[in-house]
Amino acid sequence: MSTTDQGPPDSGPDWETIQQSAEFTQLRRRLRGFVFPMTVGFLLWYLLYVLLSDYAHDFMGTKVFGNINIGLLFGLLQFVSTFVITSLYVRHANRKLDPVSEKIRADVEGGAK
Numbered sequence: 001m002s003t004t005d006q007g008p009p010d011s012g013p014d015w016e017t018i019q020q021s022a023e024f025t026q027l028r029r030r031l032r033g034f035v036f037p038m039t040v041g042f043l044l045w046y047l048l049y050v051l052l053s054d055y056a057h058d059f060m061g062t063k064v065f066g067n068i069n070i071g072l073l074f075g076l077l078q079f080v081s082t083f084v085i086t087s088l089y090v091r092h093a094n095r096k097l098d099p100v101s102e103k104i105r106a107d108v109e110g111g112a113k
């Protein structure tokens with residue numbers, strides 16, 4: 001049985017080769033470079049909120065104006081930080097991830113023809 005550059009007609013892309021390519025390694029590094037620090041930062045921010053809520057009742061109950069206290073503001077800031085992180089990720093993906101993934105995709109689709 002001889003081997004050729006072309007596989008059987010219905011064989012798909014060689015995913016192991018793609019995964020080991022420089023472009024895929026770069027894509028994975030860029031994704032992890034954003035996701036891991038952002039996840040750690042958000043979890044620390046959330047943990048701070050939970051710990052302050054549990055152990056710093058007087059501080060979290062401090063009135064800022066009217067019936068609005070620091071605890072409520074921190075709680076609302078959890079939502080704000082989620083939207084900020086999402087916006088930052090979309091911007092990062094558009095600038096750093098999408099060009100590399102498009103190149104990988106073009107290589108895979110071009111090689112499959």
